[in-house]
Amino acid sequence: MKLAWGVEIAGTGLGIPDRVVTNDDLAQRLDTSDDWIVQRTGIRERRLGRPDETTLPLATKASWAALADAGLTPQDIDLIICGTITPEHQLPATACELQAALGCRWVPAFDIAAACCGFVWSMTTAAQYIHTGMADRALVVGAEYLTSITDMEERSMAILFGDGAGAAILRRSDDPQRGVLAARMGADGARGRLIWVPAGGAAEPATTRTVNERLHYMRMSGREVYKFAVTQMHEIIQETASEAGVTVADIALVVPHQSNLRIIESACKRAGVPPERVVVNIDRYGNTSAASVAIALHEARQAGRIRPGQLLMLVAFGAGLTWGSLLMRV
Numbered sequence: 001m002k003l004a005w006g007v008e009i010a011g012t013g014l015g016i017p018d019r020v021v022t023n024d025d026l027a028q029r030l031d032t033s034d035d036w037i038v039q040r041t042g043i044r045e046r047r048l049g050r051p052d053e054t055t056l057p058l059a060t061k062a063s064w065a066a067l068a069d070a071g072l073t074p075q076d077i078d079l080i081i082c083g084t085i086t087p088e089h090q091l092p093a094t095a096c097e098l099q100a101a102l103g104c105r106w107v108p109a110f111d112i113a114a115a116c117c118g119f120v121w122s123m124t125t126a127a128q129y130i131h132t133g134m135a136d137r138a139l140v141v142g143a144e145y146l147t148s149i150t151d152m153e154e155r156s157m158a159i160l161f162g163d164g165a166g167a168a169i170l171r172r173s174d175d176p177q178r179g180v181l182a183a184r185m186g187a188d189g190a191r192g193r194l195i196w197v198p199a200g201g202a203a204e205p206a207t208t209r210t211v212n213e214r215l216h217y218m219r220m221s222g223r224e225v226y227k228f229a230v231t232q233m234h235e236i237i238q239e240t241a242s243e244a245g246v247t248v249a250d251i252a253l254v255v256p257h258q259s260n261l262r263i264i265e266s267a268c269k270r271a272g273v274p275p276e277r278v279v280v281n282i283d284r285y286g287n288t289s290a291a292s293v294a295i296a297l298h299e300a301r302q303a304g305r306i307r308p309g310q311l312l313m314l315v316a317f318g319a320g321l322t323w324g325s326l327l328m329r330v
C-alpha cells in the first residue's frame with residue numbers, strides 16, 4: 001500500500017497543566033523512589049491537571065495555539081477529531097464540546113478511542129478525509145486527563161501517567177512532494193484486557209461498590225504490554241517504511257508514543273533508527289496516552305527538528321491492543 005495523500009501540517013499547539021509533579025513528590029506518599037522510576041521508565045516528572053485543567057480545557061488551549069501557529073481561525077476548520085480515552089463527559093464527544101468551545105462552524109466532530117494510538121489514528125483519519133475531498137482543514141487533537149482513571153494509591157500506575165494535550169492542523173496540499181506516503185492501523189481485541197478499566201461502562205455501570213473496589217481505574221499487565229510494545233513498534237516502523245518504498249535510514253525524525261524510555265530505545269534500536277532521530281520527552285511528561293505523540297510532535301517542530309522535504313514518522317501502540325503509524329513527507 002503506497003499512498004500519496006496531499007496533506008501538510010500547517011500548525012501545532014500545546015495545552016499542558018501548570019502543576020509539575022516530580023518522582024520525589026510521589027515518593028513522599030508512595031513506596032517508590034526517583035531511582036526506580038528513572039531506571040524502569042525514564043520518567044522524571046509529569047504534569048497533573050487541577051480540576052479546571054481537564055481534557056476539554058487542555059484540548060481547547062492546544063487547539064487555539066495550533067490555529068494561531070497555522071494562521072487560521074476556528075471558522076476555517078471543517079473537521080475536528082479528538083483522540084482521547086478520558087473524554088470530558090461520557091456524552092457528548094469531546095470533539096463536539098471542543099467545536100463549541102472554539103466557536104467553529106457545525107462541522108463533523110468526533111472522538112477516536114484508540115488509547116495511546118489516539119492521535120496517530122486521528123491524523124490518519126483526518127488525512128483520509130482530506131484526500132477524499134470531505135475536508136480541507138482538519139483540527140486534530142490528542143488530549144487526556146489520565147488523572148481521572150489512574151489509581152494514585154497504586155504505585156505501579158501512579159508513576160507512569162500524566163495529563164496534557166497537543167493539537168495539529170492538517171491541511172490539503174497541492175505540492176506533489178508533500179503528504180502521507182504510508183499509514184498503518186491495527187488492533188488485537190483479544191488482548192484487550194492487558195490494559196482496561198473494568199467498571200463504568202455498559203458491562204458494569206458505576207456503583208458505590210465499583211468505586212469502593214476501585215474498578216473505575218485502569219488495570220495493566222505491565223510486563224506483557226512491554227513485550228508487545230517492543231516487538232510491535234520496531235516491526236511497524238520497518239513495515240511502514242518499506243510500504244512507502246523508502247528505508248528506515250531515509251526517515252529524518254521518528255515521533256514515538258512516550259510510554260517508557262526503555263521501550264522507545266529498544267524498539268528504535270531494533271528498527272535501525274539512530275537515537276538522534278527519535279523524539280523523547282517522556283522524562284518531562286510521563287505517559288500522556290493519546291496526547292503523547294501530539295505533544296512530542298509540537299515540541300519537535302518548535303525546536304526546528306522537522307524541515308521541509310524531510311520524512312517524518314509518527315508511531316504508537318496502546319490499549320486495545322492497538323498500533324498505528326503515519327509516514328509523511330513534510
Ligand code: UT7
Pocket residue numbers: 031032033036037040041116155156159195221222223225226229259260263287289317318319
Ligand atoms: O501506553 C500504555 C502502554 N503501557 C506501557 O507501555 C507500559 C509497559 N510496561 C512497562 O513500562 C513496565 O512493565 C513498567 C514500567 C510498568 C513496570 O516495569 P517492570 O520492569 O515490568 O516492573 P514489574 O512490574 O515487573 O515490577 C518489578 C518490581 C515488583 O516487585 P517484586 O515483585 O519484584 O518484589 C513491583 O512490585 O518492582 C515493583 N514495583 C515498584 N517498585 C518501586 C512496581 N512499581 C514500582 C514502583 N516503585 N513504582
